[in-house]
Amino acid sequence: MTAPVVADPDSATPEPPVEGASVRRKVVVLAVAVLLLAGVGTAAVRYAADRADRRNQEQAGGPPVREGAVTLQPTGRQLLLRNLAWGPHRDEVAAVPADHPDGPRTASGVKCLRFHAAAGTGICLQAEHGALDDTYHASVLDASLHETRRFPAPGIPTRARVSPSGHLVGWTVFVSGDSYAGTDFSTRTAIVDTRSWQFYDNLETFQVLKDGHPVQASDLNVWGTTFAADDNRFYATVATGGQTYLVQGDLAARTLTTLHQNVECPSLSPDGTRIAYKKRVAGADPAAPWRLYVLDLATMAETATAEQRNIDDQALWADGRTLLYSLPGDYGSDLWTVPADGTGAPAVLVRSAVAPAYLG
């Protein structure tokens, strides 16, 4: 990029050189350059638009996707997911039979960036592409996937969870507005009680208790909620001073109590005794530092799962023994399973999908 500077046409000309023919020559050079650069830019944008068009064509060899009714209170056990297979129903919430996840997908027509559901309640994080930029909101869905309430979300959606009862919903977004053009990202996590519609819009305002003492810090971040069965307790990650902690949250008391270090994106087992999470392991590639672990809440014993690859997801318990999580795939991401007790081996459950939830 320094070449144009060296080739400065002005180098030998004393001031003031900007007269008549010289100016005309410069304007011509500029006009030619603008045309060339505009050509390159236009080509790049058209290439991207063409690719987007292709993604709207049904993908050969992909799973069949048909439009149909999707309910959050199905008769049989179903796996709901955000369908990533190319075609007109890309990004829609779709249902597949839990025992036949490779089978035909029923697409709901509802597009979500992140999705989760339980007991007839759904949470769907969506983007609105405005004139100036993208804005986001969290949409609480009823059993027939109709929006019952909408809440503004201040950044890019990353995690979403519904409590086992369907009463509480929680979500996390990434915020980069702390400084204009800054690269200092932080998270915002919110919880809504769908019975009273009470909106806890920023869990950073809860009292953080570490070893029994209140902690206050400007660099506090909270992400990745997972709810217990009592509709009050929940677990999440709190980060401050470069450390991450598993916290147990108490919605009524508005507290977050630290339990264990180096825990991110916790996911509570159906029986409420274990937490699946991503752990930052020592000596790993800084670009891929996380492995999937399970923590026993009674003993605080950590168990590494057989999944050796980097995991950047909030895992989901498929049942009391099996974890479900996403890994990068040909069409964005695929869903994989691995036993929670450290045995066995990872296996693909379903391709071209993300944000799973089991119902029924």
Next chain:
Amino acid sequence: MYLADARSTKTGRAAAAAPGTRPGRRAAVPGTVLALGAVSLVTDVSSEMVSAVLPLYVVAALGLSPLGFGLLDGINNGVGALVRLLGGHLADRGARGHKVVAGIGYGLSALCKPLLLLVHTVPLIGGVLAIDRTGKGLRTAPRDAMISLATAPEHRGRAFGVHRAMDTTGALLGPLLAFAVLRIADDRAERAGYSAVFTVSGCVAVLGVLLLVLFVPARTTPVEAPTGPRPTLRDALALLRRPALRRLTLAAVLLGLTTVSDSFLYLLLQRRLGLPAHLFPLLPLGTAAVFLALAVPLGVIADKVGRRTLFLAGHAVLLGAYGVVLSPLRGAGAAVLVLLLHGTFYAATDGVLAAATAATVPDGQQGAGQALVGTGQALARFACSLAFGAAWTLWGPRAALTATTVALAAAAIAATRLLRPAATD
């Protein structure tokens, strides 16, 4: 002569007699300033395009967590400050130094845009952003030196105001262009759309470099000035022996030590004023819009009443902003008031400090002078961020801001004494 100028900024007239003042420098806003403003505008469009979509790119297209980026910010700030010092010093060596060093700085940043097409992990993207920052650090002081040298001393406040307004315009336009590209590409989850944004951003950056090469005169230093030996690094530091520059640097550092960073201020706004979380991303836009609107008028006023006076007044306005955050006022109205004061603070201090600096150094060392004051201020603000974060952890946000407010008031009084016209001898 700089003493004379420093003494009489009220009218700014005496400075017009400074050596190196030529008839060509009499225009209120010289062509060179407009050209540099255009370069900054275009370059900011380019860099803000990237900044605007980067989080989305990392999260949606690469599927990564972007939390690691923040750790790099502190390191970048420190390195950026030192690079700025080096850039200012190197630029003063040789008649075409300013343009060459600035050109390398702009070129380095332009080079980073295609590099973004090649890296797909958080650490590597962080590395590319660090190179981008290095380019920004290199070009800042020579650019401000060129603005100073191209402008008659009595109009420098206005010239810097025009430049900062153009710069901020670019910063506001960048995200618009980036999201327009993403809208045409019509998919936030694929790399292709972001590759298009980075490619367009790279093209815009090249245009910025080209504008610099074609339309910014190579020789902004006055013909009669640098006849002596090239200034050495020691000469650059010896600038601090000049009472006027030393006092200005000291004042900028003192005030910088008590200037809470934008991120902390917005965090305080949200927490203390009970602002809904979803309004958070709009806060920096509010500051930028006010800065844009007031940069030129306050620059003109600075030329009339004196830059140091306005620089101090700007910090009084910042004190007012802190006061509002600490007051019982709550809600969106209070937040708007704080953003108005915050934007006014920037408009009254950012370009104005550069204009004040220009008056305290000889023409041959404008680059080093600008770098010295700018670096001092940047490092002081960085130190303030560290201290403020620690105070927040120890005492809580309200007490941390109360302490900072008291310290800012004390620093403002000290700076007022330091910058008193009579004290500059």
